[in-house]
Amino acid sequence: MGEVILRTNDLTVDFKVKKNIFGRPDRLSAVQSVNLEIREGEIYGLVGESGCGKTTLANAILGFVPITSGSFECFGHTIDASTKPSEWREVRKHMQTVFQDPYSSLNTRFTVWQIISEPLYIAGERDERVLRERAAALVEKVGLDYTDLDRYVFEFSGGQRQRIAIARALISDAKLIVCDEPTSALDVSVHSQICNLLLDLREEFGLTYLFISHNLSLIKHITDHMAVMYLGEVMECGKTEDIFRNPACPYTEALMSAILEVNPRSDRERIILTGEARSPINPPDLCRFVGRCPRATELCRTRPLPPPVQIGDDHMARCHLKGK
Amino acid sequence: MNVLEIKNLKVLFRTGEHFVRAVEGVDITVGEGERVAIVGESGCGKSVTSLACMRLLNTPPAYIAADALRFTAKDGTVHDLMQKPENEMLALRAEEMAMIFQDPSTFLNPVMTIGEQLDEVFIYHMNMKPKQARARSIEMMKKVGIPDPAMRAQQYPHELSGGLKQRILIAMATSCSPRLLIADEPTTALDVTIQAQILGLIRERCEKERMSLLMITHDLGVVREMAERVYVMYCGKIVETGTVDEILSAPKHPYTKALIDTIPDMEEKVDRFVQIPHNVPHPMHKPEGCYFSNRCAYCTALCRKKQPPLFDRGDGRLVRCYYQTEELWEK
Structure with a gap:
């Protein structure tokens, strides 16, 4: 694996939503203090449900939405909220994107x-x-x-x-390609064609992919590293293999147990989450998964989320239950 | 006894001067209390089949023909759905057969509250007074697991999430305890964790109300989760049918086999994905022989020339392939 080509430092994107024209705007926290490292030549997976901020994070890196705070380093440049358009243009040369819906x-x-x-x-x-x-x-x-x-x-x-x-x-010899759900608008029988094509092109052109998907089985096979997002926050990140073998965060576990397999080997225990994700507007300072977490304790409900904990080599998770 | 019996259903669409054959002679039966799935890619005719059963296709542009399209009601009367006048269909649709759709937000009226829309079912089909109807609506919302139903009843569709809207549609569809529930890709627009909830809810409702289920999906994982028997469709024809266990563990048609193979194994990491070459043929330019022949790895000269019939293997499995044996896969 090559050197780090993209590193985000507490990258945060907020949107302001106004209830009425006089009131103070509410803060919609789309991406909250994300720290990722993408190395040259790898495929980095970003998973999560709709509204978890995975597309916003990619858009912030591509410059489609303004960064609120934090920064990221990419191809020798540091980009933050105050970066000038000319410097942006330099960085953008190296990035391209494939969108979800080719229609x-x-x-x-x-x-x-x-x-x-x-x-x-x-x-x-x-x-x-x-x-x-x-x-x-x-x-x-x-x-x-x-x-x-x-x-x-x-x-x-x-x-x-x-x-x-x-x-x-x-065509523009970009090195980092952001693939935002590149197969989910396609027929099932052509999914594999597109995935194989992406894999072949990576070999041939030495590309790096930031691969966004909600399809966990795809992420498992295609990516080297991955991050699981929930309501704007990265809950867990690390080597794909490690996360699948040993998920540290209860949300990751629930996501994995929701995969519907065609020929399940054994009767796995299925975790069915109750309720739905809370609104991302003015979130409290707690773990964002706490309302739906089957293992939430008193600590989770009262104390702010701890910083990421090292689970293993290259494997981090943010969870009270793991912090000791 | 069969709740729904479709024999040789054909649906054509007129587009300008041409006719597109969307469904070409499909036979489907759904037994009492049975859960059946139709699986196929977009454009294979699975949704059109279900809409034809509900008589929800506009004619023209659609032209429907069938040897039989029969539905057996709760009291045992057999209805010929091809001949029913529209006013009788209206009554049948809520009380005997109901449908849930893929995208719940397009099937709710944005200018009516959730409660008003649910009340309608009880007011029109059960002749209830508005107050009584609202009480029943709230009861139904509780049954489908909506928290704080009295408050939700006063809200408008845009105030609800996709998962909640799908629950409302399920409540609406099952409120008259119909005999048959048709679910057309009910979880495709939802997140994975919500999908698990909604599939569980549909199954629970079917078991409690003893409803038959016709599930339409493109996802073999959903088939495994929900159905007992499955029909695999490709380009308007059924290519294989049998019990879910048999079909998913030992497919006999190359298309079914290829679909299953493209899903990578969860236990082992693969470097490349198994792929089916080419694309689904355009409905106006289907191949001459077997419709799958241009993408099939085992295609022969016979396949290219002559459309194979549905072979009856005698064990309740029908396969539209000349070869249909595992020996073929090993070659």
């Missing part, structure tokens, strides 16, 4: 080569012949045909559209 992330009025080469166009390359050639060099790598270059998006199925989106992410 809405591709411009229907562009031909395939225009879509794929758009990042280069934005970077200043205006020669159409060069743009087309660069796009042509990539289409076959993502499993499309050379003749597809002049077609429009509506002629393609979901899986093929996602391939176009992946080619667009690769």
Whole structure:
């Protein structure tokens, strides 16, 4: 595993929501003090349920939403709330993203080569012949045909559209690719095609992925390290293997027991959580999972969440029950 | 005795000058108190089949034909769903057969409170007075595990989370204790931990009210969790049917086998995923022979030329494949 290419330091993103135009705005805590390290060449998984802040965290790293406090270091630059756009642009060169829904992330009025080469166009390359050639060099790598270059998006199925989106992410030689649920809008029978393609491209181009998904079995097989998020906070992070073998946080355990297996080996004990995630608006200073946690104690309900505890080599969790 | 019996159901859609064959001759039966699943990818015709049973498709653009589409009511009368006038269907839909949908937020009226929408069922189908109806609504909400039902009854759909909305739909669908519940991807829009809750709730309601369940899903894990018998559909046809145990542990059709293989084993880490090549064929351009032939690893010249019939293996399993043996997999 290579050196760390992205490190977040207490990265926090808040949104202000106003009940009415006069009142003081409420604080919606989307991402709270996240510390992650992504190493070169690895696939880093980010799991959690909808609304847990995994997409917001990725968007903050990509610069789509402003950072409230904290910072992150990436490709030799440190980015925080006060970073100037010119420095942002330097960092952004190295990052690209593949969105969840290829039906809405591709411009229907562009031909395939225009879509794929758009990042280069934005970077200043205006020669159409060069743009087309660069796009042509990539289409076959993502499993499309050379003749597809002049077609429009509506002629393609979901899986093929996602391939176009992946080619667009690769064209500017970005090193870090943020994949935000890249398979969840696709048919089951093409999931594996897209995952295998991502794995092949990582080998070939030496890419690093930040892989967001709510599909735990996918995360288990594809990622090297992972982080489990709940209501904006990272509950547990570390080597994927270790977390699956020995989940430290009760939320991770519950998530894993909710995986529906096709041919379960044994009758596992299933933890079915009661209730739903609480609102992220003005959260109290406690563990955010406390209301649904089957093992919550008096300590969890009264004391602020402790800092991350080392569970094993490269395996951290934030939980009162583990802190001793 | 069968609650629902579908024989040779065909559904066509008219798009401009062409007809798209969405469902091509499907036979499905659901027994009393039985839990049956239809599994398939988007566009395979599983939802259209269920909507045709409920007569919820607009005709035109849809054209429905069937040798039989029969539903046996609680009192034993057999209804021919193809011939029923719309006003009789309306009564049948809530009291005898009910449906829950994938995205609960699109099936609730945003300008009516939750309570008002639940009350309607009791007012229209059980001729209750509004006050009585509200009491029953709150009772139903308790049954589906909604905390603080009296307060929730006064709220509007946008104030509820997806999981709660799905619970409301389940309450609505089961409030007249129908004989058959059709659930069309009820948990696809929900989070995994909520999915576990909702599946448990549907099962519990079915057992308590002795309802039959027709579950429509693309997720084989949900099939394992919910159903006793399963129909696998591909491109508008049933490719394999049998009990869940048999099908998931020993599939006989290459498509079922491929679907199961693409799900990686949870115990061991894999480096690459098993993949099915190519894409689902466009409904206007289905292959000439077997519809799966262009993606099948075991395809022969015969498969490409002639559509295989559903072979009856005699043990209650039907398979639409010429070969249907495990020897094939080993080659």
